[in-house]
Amino acid sequence: MDSKLIDVAKRAGVSPATVSRVLNNSSLVNPKTAERVLQAIEELNYHPHAAAKHLRSQRTRTIGVIVQDINVAYFSEIIKGVQNTAYRLGYKVIICDSDNQPEKEREYLGLLMNRTVDTLILVAPSLSDETLTELADKEQAIGLIGRRIEHDHIVCCLTDNIGFSAEVIGHLFEEGHRRIAYINGYPEAVDSYERLEGYMKALKERMLPFLPELIENGNFNEQGGYEAMRRLLGKGVPFTAVYAANDEMALGAHKACLDAGIAIPREMALVGVDNNRITQYVIPSLSTVDQPKFALGATLTEKLIRQLEGEPADEERVTILESKLIVRASSSARRP
Amino acid sequence: MDSKLIDVAKRAGVSPATVSRVLNNSSLVNPKTAERVLQAIEELNYHPHAAAKHLRSQRTRTIGVIVQDINVAYFSEIIKGVQNTAYRLGYKVIICDSDNQPEKEREYLGLLMNRTVDTLILVAPSLSDETLTELADKEQAIGLIGRRIEHDHIVCCLTDNIGFSAEVIGHLFEEGHRRIAYINGYPEAVDSYERLEGYMKALKERMLPFLPELIENGNFNEQGGYEAMRRLLGKGVPFTAVYAANDEMALGAHKACLDAGIAIPREMALVGVDNNRITQYVIPSLSTVDQPKFALGATLTEKLIRQLEGEPADEERVTILESKLIVRASSSARRP
DNA sequence: ATGAAAGCGCTAACAG
């Protein structure tokens, strides 16, 4: 049987309360007493029982993170940022992989209800604003990555989809492109919507016509990107560049060009989003937008924990992190 | 205030014990009574309090997974297998990223001591056999991936390093190579040791001489592989093929060849291990050994949970999963 | 089939 707090107390000749105080270095304990307690702890190889602590304190110092697919680099890097920061601040991280199924995302919310976790971080959730707001109403704080909702209990961290998308189009424009296609993620995602918005905004600023024929949906995965590109090519509407809403789809488009004998970038320029590692390895290398993935996770986690622990409420609820266009060979004749 | 079990009991006009029985569908409860209880649960929107349950039952139904780096595809796919299976069996997964620091790995063991988790899965741990054995002595069960220790409380899942390494060398031999270099991971890792062993075994079987000059260490990362390849090339000892103990290092070697103007596979054949996604995208594509990453995580988790729940003890403690050599362009003149 | 009651191991008033 593992020894417990009361055993330590007896051995050190003090009360349980004192042991607890030493354990949580709370209030003042006589250094000599503390020394005795520490010694007893050592001798008994005592370890506090987490569940008892949780029950009593009503906090678990555990954060749940819900992501669509932990194998996707974008998500795993975010998780790394979360875990790293959480660990540093004394929190554990429960990982919830929703396998791209919205129902599963919803199921994981149960962890909050039964107090397994103190809070939840939802990465690019597919849940409605309404659901999230309701959730936030009940909780002290929840965290959102890649989604923005104004609410006292919601901490958000995201990047400027509209801004960097417009920048991508600007870059392609400067490279001489006038007919630029756009491959979207699944339309329900905020990211899809906003990246499309940035695309349109940039066209407008340059007085380029918006052609609906040049928009296709690729569902954020490689296969979808491949098919979207085939459809675009099959229309007979001329275009010389493609902006894909993420690297996976850009990779698919890349392959579609290869299969169709279209030279990148000479005949078709290509830009993706996320700066997945693979983008550096394909030939020609893929232009993309670097997303501060680790920082998204780390920043959000830090702010979220602060809010959870009742720090000064004047903290920013919403943080926008910088993304950076990385021009590589796929969109520039001049680069390797 | 959230409602609790006793509130449900009152509302349903039964005792707390009955509610508990319904909740855990234990023993026989009159269907009509159960119905009333369920109704009360619904009306009060009751959710059992996890910590109380844990304290009382002394189990958390939570598994900790310790990995070196969650961003590495090899690990994230294993985690996916673990999480998926755990979820299916009603377990949560706490993720522990040791950032390649052995001390951190050790720290995470504390989660077991304080009963935050019911068991731990250690993926390619750097801890000594002795430490692991001691740990297993104290616990009901722990899980190991990529490491084999015979112990009643240790469940292992791994692949046949020696076997597939010998197969790789056999393949290179058949392609006509007689001088084959080997780039090792860090020497303390079992994987490194066993892959080297397979390499040697295959040489021996074919009466090829073992040349220590053709062995270099690459620490399992791309940079290390790059440097190891440079060192190999700098020795002036001729060789026509390289087997790298993982894809990361093979990628580094790939790049070193590119920089040195050495044509793959014409002047240098190259094979890695893991079948990371990138290997398909580099040009020429990289031959590798497909590791059943998801299955490693999934299989281990299932067996571990079974053992934890006291299933028939005649289960296999050690499971060896099949790896598969995938020949691509980097080691075969005939393949694309 | 159901209820009463005793804790699981810890913390936080409160009292001294």
Place this chain on the structure above:
DNA sequence: CTGTTAGCGCTTTCAT
């Protein structure tokens, strides 16, 4: 600075 004590919310004998 330290001790006493009352639970946190649930499960589980042991009765009935």
